Amino acid sequence: MGLCALFPLVAAAQPAPPGASAEAGRGMAFQAAPQAPAAQPAAPVRLPPDGSAPVIRSIELRFHPVNESLIEPQTYLYYIQTQASRPTDGVWVPYADDTERLVLDDFKRLWATNFLDNLWIEVNDDPYTNGVVGKRLIYHMEERPRVKIVDYTGSTKIERTKVDEKMKEAGISLRLDSFLDEGVVRRVKGLVADLMAEKGYEFAEVNSSVEPLPGGPKLVKVVFDIQEGPQVKVRAINFEGNVEVGDGTLKRQMKSTKEQWFLSWLTGRGKYQEAKFEEDADHIIQYYRNRGYVQARVGQPELKVLTDSPDKQTRWVQLDIPVDEGPRYKVGTFEFDGNDVIRSDYLRPLYKLKPGDWYSEKRIRDGLIKSREAYGAGGYFEFTGYPDLGFQEAAEGPIAGPAEPTVNVTMRLTEGERYFVNRLTFTGNTTTRDNVIRREMRIVEGNVFNTEALKFSVRRLNQLGYFKNLEEQGGQGVDVQKTPNSKSEVDVTLKLEEQNRNQLTFGAGVSQFEGFFGQLSFQTANFLGRGESLTVSAQVGSRAENYQLAFTEPFLFDRAITGGFDIYKRTLRYIDQFTQESIGGNLSTGFPLANFSRMFFTYSYERVRVTELNPFYNNPQLIAQNPFLADSLLLGAGGRRTISKVVPSFIHNTIDNPIFPNMGRRVTASFDFAGPGGNTYFIKPRLEAVQLWRMTPRTTLGVRGQIEYIRPYGDTVALPIYESLFLGGEYSVRGFDIRSIGPRDLRTGLVLGGNKSLLFNAEYMISIAGPVRLILFYDAGQIRERGQSFAFKEDITEVIPAIAPPILTDPFLTSTNLTDRDAPEPITRIIGERSAFKTSTGAEIRFFMPVLNVPFRLIFAVNPQRGGIYTNRLQPARLFQFRFAVGSTF
Numbered sequence: 001m002g003l004c005a006l007f008p009l010v011a012a013a014q015p016a017p018p019g020a021s022a023e024a025g026r027g028m029a030f031q032a033a034p035q036a037p038a039a040q041p042a043a044p045v046r047l048p049p050d051g052s053a054p055v056i057r058s059i060e061l062r063f064h065p066v067n068e069s070l071i072e073p074q075t076y077l078y079y080i081q082t083q084a085s086r087p088t089d090g091v092w093v094p095y096a097d098d099t100e101r102l103v104l105d106d107f108k109r110l111w112a113t114n115f116l117d118n119l120w121i122e123v124n125d126d127p128y129t130n131g132v133v134g135k136r137l138i139y140h141m142e143e144r145p146r147v148k149i150v151d152y153t154g155s156t157k158i159e160r161t162k163v164d165e166k167m168k169e170a171g172i173s174l175r176l177d178s179f180l181d182e183g184v185v186r187r188v189k190g191l192v193a194d195l196m197a198e199k200g201y202e203f204a205e206v207n208s209s210v211e212p213l214p215g216g217p218k219l220v221k222v223v224f225d226i227q228e229g230p231q232v233k234v235r236a237i238n239f240e241g242n243v244e245v246g247d248g249t250l251k252r253q254m255k256s257t258k259e260q261w262f263l264s265w266l267t268g269r270g271k272y273q274e275a276k277f278e279e280d281a282d283h284i285i286q287y288y289r290n291r292g293y294v295q296a297r298v299g300q301p302e303l304k305v306l307t308d309s310p311d312k313q314t315r316w317v318q319l320d321i322p323v324d325e326g327p328r329y330k331v332g333t334f335e336f337d338g339n340d341v342i343r344s345d346y347l348r349p350l351y352k353l354k355p356g357d358w359y360s361e362k363r364i365r366d367g368l369i370k371s372r373e374a375y376g377a378g379g380y381f382e383f384t385g386y387p388d389l390g391f392q393e394a395a396e397g398p399i400a401g402p403a404e405p406t407v408n409v410t411m412r413l414t415e416g417e418r419y420f421v422n423r424l425t426f427t428g429n430t431t432t433r434d435n436v437i438r439r440e441m442r443i444v445e446g447n448v449f450n451t452e453a454l455k456f457s458v459r460r461l462n463q464l465g466y467f468k469n470l471e472e473q474g475g476q477g478v479d480v481q482k483t484p485n486s487k488s489e490v491d492v493t494l495k496l497e498e499q500n501r502n503q504l505t506f507g508a509g510v511s512q513f514e515g516f517f518g519q520l521s522f523q524t525a526n527f528l529g530r531g532e533s534l535t536v537s538a539q540v541g542s543r544a545e546n547y548q549l550a551f552t553e554p555f556l557f558d559r560a561i562t563g564g565f566d567i568y569k570r571t572l573r574y575i576d577q578f579t580q581e582s583i584g585g586n587l588s589t590g591f592p593l594a595n596f597s598r599m600f601f602t603y604s605y606e607r608v609r610v611t612e613l614n615p616f617y618n619n620p621q622l623i624a625q626n627p628f629l630a631d632s633l634l635l636g637a638g639g640r641r642t643i644s645k646v647v648p649s650f651i652h653n654t655i656d657n658p659i660f661p662n663m664g665r666r667v668t669a670s671f672d673f674a675g676p677g678g679n680t681y682f683i684k685p686r687l688e689a690v691q692l693w694r695m696t697p698r699t700t701l702g703v704r705g706q707i708e709y710i711r712p713y714g715d716t717v718a719l720p721i722y723e724s725l726f727l728g729g730e731y732s733v734r735g736f737d738i739r740s741i742g743p744r745d746l747r748t749g750l751v752l753g754g755n756k757s758l759l760f761n762a763e764y765m766i767s768i769a770g771p772v773r774l775i776l777f778y779d780a781g782q783i784r785e786r787g788q789s790f791a792f793k794e795d796i797t798e799v800i801p802a803i804a805p806p807i808l809t810d811p812f813l814t815s816t817n818l819t820d821r822d823a824p825e826p827i828t829r830i831i832g833e834r835s836a837f838k839t840s841t842g843a844e845i846r847f848f849m850p851v852l853n854v855p856f857r858l859i860f861a862v863n864p865q866r867g868g869i870y871t872n873r874l875q876p877a878r879l880f881q882f883r884f885a886v887g888s889t890f
Contacts, residue, residue, distance in 0.1 A: 046087040046088065046090065047087075047128050047129065047130045047132070048085070048087075048092045048128060048130070048132045048134075049092075049132075050130050050131070050132070051132075052092065052094075052132045053094050053095070053096070053133075054094065054095040054132070054133035054134070054135055055085050055092045055093055055094055055095055055132065055133075055134060055135065056082070056083070056084050056085055056093045056094075056095050056099070056134075056135050056137060057084065057085060057126050057128075057134030057135055057136050058084050058126075058134075058136050058137070059080065059082065059083075059084045059137045059139070060136065060137070060138045060139065061073055061076055061077070061139050061141065062138055062139065062140050062141070063141050063142070063143065064118075064140060064141070064142045065142070069143060071115060071143070076110065076115075076139070076141070079106065079109040079110050079113065080106045080109075080110070080139065081102060081105065081106060081109075082099070082102045082103055082106055082137065084137070085134075095133075095135040099135075103121055103123075103137065106121070106139075107119060107121060110139070110141070114144070114179060114181060115143055115144060115179055116141055116142060116143055116144060117142050117143060117144045117145070118140075118141070118142035119139070119140065119141055119142070120140045121137065121138070121139055121140070122137075122138040122140060123135055123136070123137055123138075124136045124138065143179070143218065144179040144180050144181070144218075145179070145180040145210065145212075145218040145219070145220040146177060146178070146179060146180065146218060146219055146220065147174065147175070147176060147177065147178055147179070147180050147220060147221075147222055148176060148177065148213055148219045148220065148221060149176070149213070149221040149222070150174060150176065150221075150222050150224075151221065151222070151223050151224070152192070152223075152224045152226065153223060153224070153225050153226070154225045154226040154227055154228070155196070155204075155226035155227075155228045157196065157199050157201065157226075157228060158192070158195045158196065158199070158226075162195065163188075163191070163192060163195065166191055166194075166195060167188065167191060170187070170191060172184060172187050172188060172191065174188055174222070180210065180220060180222070185208050185210075185222060186208075188208075188224065189206045189207075189208055189224065190206075192206045192224055192226060193205075193206045194275060196226065196228065197273060197274055197275055198273055198275065198276075199231070199271070200231040200232050200233065200271030200272060200273065201228050201229055201230075201231055201232070202229075202232040202272060202274060202303075203229035203230060203232065203315070204226060204227060204228050204229050205226075205227040205229065206224055206225070206226050206227075207224070207225045207227070208222065208223065208224050208225070209222075209223045209225070210222055210223075211223060229315075230308055230309070230312055230313055230314055230315035231271065231313060231314050231315065232271070232272040232303075232315050232317055233260050233264075233270045233271060233272065233314055233315070233316055233317070234257065234258065234259050234260060234270050234271075234272050234316075234317060234318075234319055235259065235260055235270075235306055235316045235317065235318060236259060236306075236318040236319070237251055237257070237259055237318070237319045237321065238318065238319065238320050238321070239321050239322075239323050240320055240321065240322050240323065241322055241323040241324055241325065242323040242325060243325060244293075244325055244328070245287075245288070245325070249287075250284055250287070250323070253280070253283040253284045253286075253287045254280035254283060254284065255279070255280060255283060256273055256276035256277070256279065256280055257272065257273070257276065257277055257280045257319070258270060272303070272317060272319070277300075277301060281298040281321075284296075284298050284323070285297070285298055286361065286362075288325065289359075289360075289361040290360045290361050290362040290363075291328070291358060291360065292328040292329050292330065292358035292359045292360070293325050293326055293327075293328050293329075294326070294329050294359055294361075294389065294391075294407060295324075295326035295327070295391075296323070296324065296325050296326050297323070297324040297326070298321065298322070298323055298324075299321070299322035299323070299324075300322075301319045301320060301321045302319070302320040302321075302322075303317045303318075303319060304317060304318040304319075304320060305317055306318055327393070327394075327405040328358065328404075328405065329358070329359045329391065329405045329406060329407040330355075330356060330357065330358055330359065330404055330405070330406050330407070331353055331354065331355050331356065331357050331358075331359050331406065331407060331408075331409060332355060332390075332392060332406035332407060332408040332409075333355060333408045333409070333410075334348065334351070334353055334354060334355060334408075334409045334411075335408075335409070335410045335411070336348070336410070336411045336413060337388075337410055337411065337412050337413065338385075338412055338413040338414055338415065339413045339415065340415060341375070341378065341380065341415050341418075342371075342374060342375065342378075346374075347367075347371060347374075347411075350367045350370040350371055350374070351363055351364060351366075351367030351411075352366070352367065353367070353409070359407050359409070364387050364409075364411075367411075368385050368386075371383065371385060371413070372385075373451070373452055375415060376450065376451030376452055377450050377451065377452045377453070378418065378448065378450075379418040379419050379420065379448040379449045379450065380415050380416050380417070380418055380419075381416075381419060381449060381451045381480070381490075382414075382416030382417065382419075383413070383414065383415055383416055384413070384414045384416075385411055385412060385413040385414065386411075386412055387409050387410070387411055387412075388409070388410040388411075388412050389407050389408070389409060390407065390408040390409075390410070391405070391406075391407050391408075392405065392406045392407070392408065393405050417487065417488050418448070418488060419448075419449040419482075419488050419489060419490050420446065420447065420448055420449055420488060420489050420490075421443055421444065421445050421446065421447055421448075421449050421489070421490060421492060422445065422483040422486065422489035422490060422491050423445060423483075423491045423492070424438075424441065424443065424444075424445050424492050424494075425491065425492070425493045425494070426438075426493075426494050426496060427493060427494070427495050427496065428467075428495055428496035428497050428498065429467075429496045429498065429529075430498055431498055431526065431529040432466050432467075432496075432498065432526060432529045432531070433529045433530060433531075436466075436526075436529065436530060436531040437461065437494070437496070439555060439560075440457060440460040440461050440464070441457045442454075442456050442457045442460075443457060443492065449480075449490050449492070454478070454492070456595065458470045458471070458478060458494075459654065459656060460596075461494075461496075462656050462657055463653070463655065463656065463657070463658065464525075464526075464531070465499065465525060465657065465658040465659060466498065466499060466525070466526050466531075467496045467497055467498060467499055468496075468497040468499055469656065469657055470494065470496075477494060477495045477496065477497075478492075478493075478494060478495075479492070479493040479494075479495060480492055480493075481493070520537070520538050520539075521535070521536065521537030521538065521539065522534070522535070522536045522537070523535045523536075523537065531554055531555070532551065532552065532553050532554070533550070533551065533552040533554075533564070534550070534551050534552075535548055535549070535550040535551075536548070536549055543572065543573045544570070544571065544572050544573070545569075545570065545571040546568065546569075546570050546571075547568065547569045547570075548566070548567070548568040548569075548570075549566070549567050549568075550564065550565065550566040550567075550568075551564055551565060551566075552564030552588075556589075560591065560592050561589065561590070561591050562588070562589060562590035562591070562598070562600070563588070563589050564586075564587075564588050564589075565585065565586065565587050565588075566585055566586040566588075567584070567585035568582070568583070568584065568585065569582070569583045570582045570583075578610050578611070578721070579610070579611045580608060580609075580610055580722045581608070581609045581610075581611060582606055582607070582608050582609075583606070583607050584604065584605050584606030584607060584643075585604070585605060585606075586602055586603065586604045587602065587603045588600055588601065588602040588603075589601055593650075596652055596653055596654045597650070597651070597652040597653075598650075598651050599648070599649070599650055600647075600648070600649045600650075600651065601646070601647070601648050601649075602646070602647040602648075602649070603645075603646055603647075604643070604644070604645050604646075604647065605642075605643075605644050605677065605678070606642070606643045606644075607640070607641075607642050607643075608640070608641045608642075608643065608720065608722060609640050609641075610640075610720075610721070610722070641678075641679060641680050641720050642677075642678040642679050642680065643674050643678045643680045643723075644674065644675070644676060644677030644678035645672050645673055645674035645675070645678070646673050647670055647671065647672050647673070648670070648671055649668065649669065649670035649671070650667075650668070650669045650670075651666070651667070651668050652665070652666065652667045653665075653666045653667075654666070655690070655692060659848060659855060660771070660773065660848065660855075661692050661700070661702070662692065662694045662700045663692050663693060663694045663700065664692050665689075665690065665691050665692070666688075666689070666690040667688070667689050667690075668686075668687070668688040668689075669685075669686070669687050669688075670685070670686045671683070671684070671685045671686075672684035672685075672686075672710075675713075675714065679715075680712075680716055680719075680720060680723070681712060681713050681714035681715060681716040682710055682711060682712045682713065682716060682719060682723065683710070683711055683713065684708065684709065684710040684711075684723075685708075685709055686706070686707070686708045686709075687706070687707050687708075688704065688705070688706040688890075689704065689705050689706075690702065690703070690704045690890050691703055691704075698766060698767045699764065699765065699766050699767070700764075700765040701762075701763070701764055701765075702761075702762070702763045702764075702765065702890070703760075703761065703762045703763075704759070704760070704761040704762075704889075704890040705759070705760055706757070706758075706759040706760075707756075707757065707758055707759075708725055708756065708757040708759075709755065709756045709757075710723065710724070710725060710755050710756075711755060711786075719753075719755070721752060721753060723753075724742070724752060724753025724754060724755065725742065725753050725754050725755060725756065725757040725783055726739045726740075726741060726742035726751055726753045726754070726757075726783055727740075727741035727742065727757065727759060727781045727782075727783055727838070728740040728741045728742075730857065730859060730883065730885035730887075730889065731887070731889055732759055732761075732779065732781060732889070733759070733779040733780070733781050733838055733839070733840045734777065734779055734840050734842070734844075734859050734861050734881075734883075734889065735779070735840030735841075735842065735861030735862065735863040735866075735877075735881045736838065736840060736863065736866070736877055736881075737877075739751055739753075740877065741781060741782075741783055741838050742754050742783040743783060743784075743785040752785075753783065754783040754784050754785040754786075754788075755784070755785060755786050756783070756784045756785075756788075756790070757781070757782075757783050757784075758781060758782050758784075758790050759779075759780075759781040760779070760780045760781065761777065761778070761779050761889055761890055762777065762778045762779075763775050763776070763777045763889070763890075764776040764777075771847055771848035772845070772846075772847040772848075773845070773846045773847070774843065774844075774845060775843065775844040775845075775846055776842075776843055776844075777840075777841065777842060777843070777844060777889070778839070778840075778841045779839065779840045779841070779889075780837045780838070780839045780840075781837065781838060782836045782837050782838065784836075790836070791836045792835065792836055792837070793833045793834065793835060793836055794833060794834060794835070794836040795833055834865070835865045837865060838863075838865055838866060839863070839864055839865040840861045840862070840863050840881075841861065841862055841864070842859065842860045842861035842862050843860055844857055844858065844859045844860070845857070845858040846858075846888070855886065855887060855888055856884065856885075856886055857884055857885045857886065857887070857888075858882075858884050859881075859882065859883050859884065859885060860880075860881075860882050861880070861881045861882070861883075862879060862880055862881075863877055863878070863879055863880075863881060864879075866878075866879070
């Protein structure tokens with residue numbers, strides 16, 4: 001057997017040799033040639049038996065146009081099943097009637113490799129010396145060109161990486177050093193044209209060319225030349241055929257196809273994208289079908305060219321969209337078919353449709369979702385259903401029938417089998433113990449496979465924050481498979497991926513709350529994989545010192561009872577005001593009341609000391625004029641107070657993730673009762689509500705409302721200043737300094753705080769990439785003192801000393817004036833009013849640091865309503881504020 005290998009790369013098929021008959025497309029030929037080839041091989045040592053029928057003497061591979069191939073010849077021989085004779089083994093393969101069929105099969109297999117641009121097979125007679133006819137099979141092959149360079153020219157509107165991503169999504173492969181495939185080239189042209197259309201270039205033209213390259217046979221460069229043409233922008237949208245629904249309403253249903261407006265330079269609105277119109281048409285149809293127009297249709301838009309811009313870069317068009325509303329149908333009858341497990345009387349309320357209502361496809365969909373939940377709770381997780389609609393047109397004249405078009409709805413339900421849980425398996429939990437996961441599960445092996453309980457379990461696991469989020473709807477991380485050889489059992493596997501909940505911090509930083517600080521701490525919410533929380537920290541800073549040891553066991557005695565303790569020593573320095581030193585501890589326990597709801601009881605004991613008081617505040621004249629100031633600053637108690645309190649609290653929390661939440665609700669209610677065991681007596685009820693809505697897969701809207709009240713009782717007349725309520729800082733109203741919002745002493749400027757607080761926060765969270773979020777926020781809050789009610793407006797006061805003209809408008813006088821012992825009582829007067837709410841709005845970048853396991857925040861805030869608020873350094877609050885922090889506002 002002879003082999004000739006080469007590597008040809010030409011586009012045109014080489015014609016078959018003269019006398020050959022072409023078959024199967026681009027060039028297969030069988031040729032019977034009586035003459036011998038020009039170069040005869042040496043006669044074999046052994047000959048076939050005399051008088052034998054023709055045999056296959058040899059099989060050869062010949063490559064054109066040069067004797068070279070970059071593919072191993074053995075690769076081609078793999079696809080050739082026809083065998084040649086082996087004289088040395090005495091094996092003679094006859095050339096029989098079915099040989100041509102075998103050779104044709106070889107041809108089909110070789111052609112299917114897509115390696116070849118041309119192929120033909122030649123059969124020559126080559127007789128042996130004893131007269132037996134030998135057949136020589138020659139496979140002529142011309143390989144496809146090889147792609148060495150792919151280039152895109154003519155436009156910079158699309159990036160090469162974007163094209164590669166789209167090709168990967170579409171399963172298109174145009175790799176370097178691969179064979180040229182004209183079909184692939186055509187698909188890439190279409191893909192590039194679609195990408196240009198997404199940018200609004202509907203008239204873009206994409207041409208391809210193949211250019212030969214030097215350096216080797218059939219090496220080519222593939223060039224895609226993009227002629228952009230004008231960008232298509234929509235100036236007007238007209239609907240034709242709509243009678244009951246106006247153009248404006250229909251325009252609002254479309255998400256991508258919009259008319260140009262004055263902010264289009266910023267938002268990009270107005271570009272026409274044909275590929276997205278079908279989705280917009282579906283929105284319109286859904287709007288109609290939700291209002292009874294079951295047979296509504298939307299046709300393809302007609303583009304009317306209005307004008308081109310002078311530079312020919314923009315083409316303005318008008319879209320004329322045909323609409324066929326059809327009749328509006330009311331529900332005639334509403335029945336169920338196929339339901340044996342749940343009676344129709346129980347299913348019907350789920351759909352919120354009754355005879356005489358306008359038909360609504362949305363109510364049907366919502367009803368099916370609720371039906372699926374009801375069946376899933378009973379183990380029928382394969383439940384399906386669809387509406388079968390029977391239309392009745394309105395009767396005319398004396399013909400009996402409905403007065404209005406009606407549709408009879410029959411819900412065709414398929415309940416399926418009832419399934420039970422065979423096995424519940426966890427994978428990927430390399431640190432967290434199985435029992436920590438299993439105690440959060442509400443499905444049990446051997447019990448009914450309750451899909452709603454599975455969703456509930458997934459939500460509880462996500463709330464722990466130990467793992468990357470699982471999808472509640474049986475998506476990522478939740479695998480449900482039918483048990484082999486079992487008709488009614490399933491195996492449930494949770495594929496978990498551990499997250500680092502261990503926070504080891506050693507370093508320094510700066511924050512508005514702590515100032516410059518150095519920190520060494522270890523925090524974990526999953527200590528040794530047992531689900532326990534442990535905190536050991538030491539922090540020393542310019543504004544704060546904190547030493548803490550805390551431990552919480554969420555399942556005390558293997559029951560759903562929480563137990564924990566916390567001991568600490570803290571120092572907080574309020575600039576130019578005072579320093580608060582605290583030492584104490586907490587004991588807490590909690591137990592579940594309902595799903596996602598728990599009750600806690602905490603006992604707290606704390607000894608507090610106020611030191612480093614600004615000498616300006618310790619002024620006998622000031623104290624004589626304001627006796628409550630002395631009590632607030634603990635001047636009459638040696639700067640010390642002891643607080644012993646019991647705090648019952650209730651928490652309902654369905655928020656899906658503790659670090660980057662997307663949806664859920666948290667309601668917290670607590671009541672501090674301070675008294676026995678200490679020398680400070682007060683009550684402090686507090687109510688907080690947080691709600692999060694997932695708006696799109698990448699955006700979330702969150703709001704928080706909080707109200708707080710504190711009142712002394714018994715022997716306590718004035719509350720210590722550190723127990724009074726105040727706002728400001730990154731955890732309340734972001735644009736203001738910590739402890740800067742609240743009633744002030746008009747003589748000293750010291751923020752004494754109030755006894756009631758109202759706070760509102762709103763955030764629109766946008767996921768940018770991975771752990772990075774852009775957050776648009778709005779904060780508003782106010783603090784009121786005893787005797788004042790919450791209000792929208794407050795008075796602006798002016799302080800006037802009796803011995804001098806007015807020197808300061810709200811909030812205080814300078815120390816020089818106030819140290820005059822002979823100065824009579826100053827006079828205050830109202831000179832106007834302003835908003836009682838202090839507001840802050842702006843943007844925040846929040847990103848997660850996996851090593852530290854805490855969100856970092858860069859906050860830019862604007863403070864539009866800041867009247868009467870001063871910084872901790874007694875400067876008026878600024879309009880713009882920038883700071884960075886850690887954690888989250890709520």
